[in-house]
Amino acid sequence: MNLRRAVAFLVWWAIPVLAWSQQPSEMKPVTNRLAASIYNGPSMATLGELTDSIGGRLTASPTYVRSTEWAAAKFRSYGIENVKLEPFTIAAGWQRGTCSGAMLSPLSRPLNVASLGWGPSTPAGGVQSTIVIVSDVSPDVLKSREAELRGRIVFLETSKIFAEGYGKALPKLESAWLAFQKAGVLAVIAPDREKNNVLNAHGGLWGTKLLPLPGAEVGMEDAKLIQRELEHGPVTIRLTVENKTSGETTVNNVVAEIRGSERPDEWILIGAHLDSWDFGTGAQDNGTGAVSVLEIGRALMALGKAPRRSIRLALWGGEEQGLLGSYAYTQTHKSQLDKCVAVLNTDNGAGHPKGWKVEGREDLKKAMQPWSDGLLKDLNGGDLSTDTTYDTDHGPFLLQGIPALDLSVDMTKYMEIHHKSSDTFDKVDGLDFKAGEAIVAVTAYALAQSETPIAPHIDHAAVGEILKKAKLEELLEHVGVWKP
Ligand SMILES: [Zn+2]
Structure with a gap:
């Protein structure tokens, strides 16, 4: 090999490696565009469509069905092609x-x-x-x-x-x-x-x-x-x-995917539940989370180039009855879960954001720290908490040992509206809402681009330890989603 060819070979070989080992600061030009696209985007109008035109979305109700069709159409209108309604069954409607x-x-x-x-x-x-x-x-x-x-x-x-x-x-x-x-x-x-x-x-x-x-x-x-x-x-x-009651009923999750440009079989999942209770119109529980998934999909598409890993976008049904849609997904997609790098969930209302809950995983907290300091702090999302809960859709993924993160926000005002007739559009602060969305979008992009997966999957025994510490084992065993 002559010198010129050797140099050319080295450059050819080094480019992808250097690109894969991108540091948080090097991602900033793209993540800034992503955050700007969220801040300048139509999240509030989209939320208005969901809450004021469709309304409350009790699992399996006619309005829930309408919301799944609306969400699938919304994904497609943003140029996302792999959009599917994925069914699971519930005992009764x-x-x-x-x-x-x-x-x-x-x-x-x-x-x-x-x-x-x-x-x-x-x-x-x-x-x-x-x-x-x-x-x-x-x-x-x-x-x-x-x-x-x-x-x-x-x-x-x-x-x-x-x-x-x-x-x-x-x-x-x-x-x-x-x-x-x-x-x-x-x-x-x-x-x-x-x-x-x-x-x-x-x-x-x-x-x-x-x-x-x-x-x-x-x-x-x-x-x-x-x-x-x-x-x-x-x-x-x-x-x-x-x-009105019915027997066994089919409910659809709405799932979409932006195929990765370099490692399409590895994926990050951004999820939120689309169903709600029916007293209010499910604005912050969980319209804002559901709209985040749609609008982050739009903002990622607007970058013009897919991230290296795939990003799956999921809107779950049956969350309010026991995280049923996300649990069903972990069962029907079991064979692909080993390629899931991380799950990012949003479901704590649209208060001023703090950062991420990493659900009992000190190793994940440590791995996230550079991204939190380098990218998320500037977006008001630098906090990392190891609190563990099984109260929303990160839960079923946590049980599988997958790095599962739940967006943490200020919940002081959330409990005033949670599951009440006051959970309506007028209570949503657009700036706090978009700030939370930007954190999810930037995190998803960073995890899809980074050289190595953010943290390994942990084994069954290690998950058991986390559940034991959080005093969740007994409940989860009883409801049939966990065997020690
Ligand atoms: Zn919720």
Whole structure:
């Protein structure tokens, strides 16, 4: 080889290696364009379409179906070609109808009530009876109270029942519902825990099996009134619930992919749930997360050249009933998961961003640090926290040992709107929302470009250690997504 050819060979060989070992600062020209594209882009208008034109998107409801079609069309309008609706099944479909309640004695007054999600209807005209308080759902306790429960309406003292932790209480509560049904209980009510009788949409149990009996939540002040009246004598209420239910139902996730330009079989996933509860219009739980996925797709396409690794974009259904869509994805795509470099999830509202939760992984925190310092700090996203939760769609990927990151934002105002009728477009601060989107977009790009995967997959035992530390093992084993 002569000198000229040797130099040419070295340059030819060195270019890709140098390019693959790009430092955070060297990526800045591109990540700045990406962030600018988000800040100047139509995220708020897109959110308006989702929340004000489609509305609340309860899993498997007609509006959820519309939102999946709208999202698929939106991806395609941004030039993204590999767009698919991917089905999974849920045990039952459920849609809220009407619910009313009243105390008949000792006072005559309306009660602020709403049906529990996946609760059946009462007989036409409702059920009427005296209330019995249940604060211990141990099987032997309920067995001893069987005669007392017959024909009554149960007031579940949930603060006492869940005091031992959700993972321990859930199995008992599940069997309690069956015990109530067996004993001939007419309906179950449970107090909400927020002042001003504010109601938070939620189900009675985990998953999408229909409750065995009609169930309703009662506003906190109404519930406290019932409890005070019970100290002096019997309390009679009437509860009327009318919901629509169906059997096993198909729900679609919406998935799209921007194929990588150099390592297309390796992928980063950006995900958020598209479904919502139905009191509000699901603006921050999780319209902003879902719109992030769409708009980051647009901004990546606008770069004109795909990142080296593929970027998958996913909008999940069934999150509110137990992360069902994202879990289904980890099962149907099991054979490809070894090529998943990282999962980036958004679902904590659109408050001022902080950075990333790395879900118990110190090694991932360490690996992320240069990217956080070099690229994300300037975008208000430099924090890294090892807090671990199984409360949103990073969870099923965490179980597979995949580096799973959940966007961390200021949640001070989030709980004021979470699952409530006030989760609407007007509460979204556009600047904070876009700041969060920019952090996700830039992180995804950096992880798709970096020379080596951000962190290795960890094995089953190591995942188990993380779950144990976070006290999640018992719950996840019970709901059937984890075997130690
Ligand atoms: Zn959510």
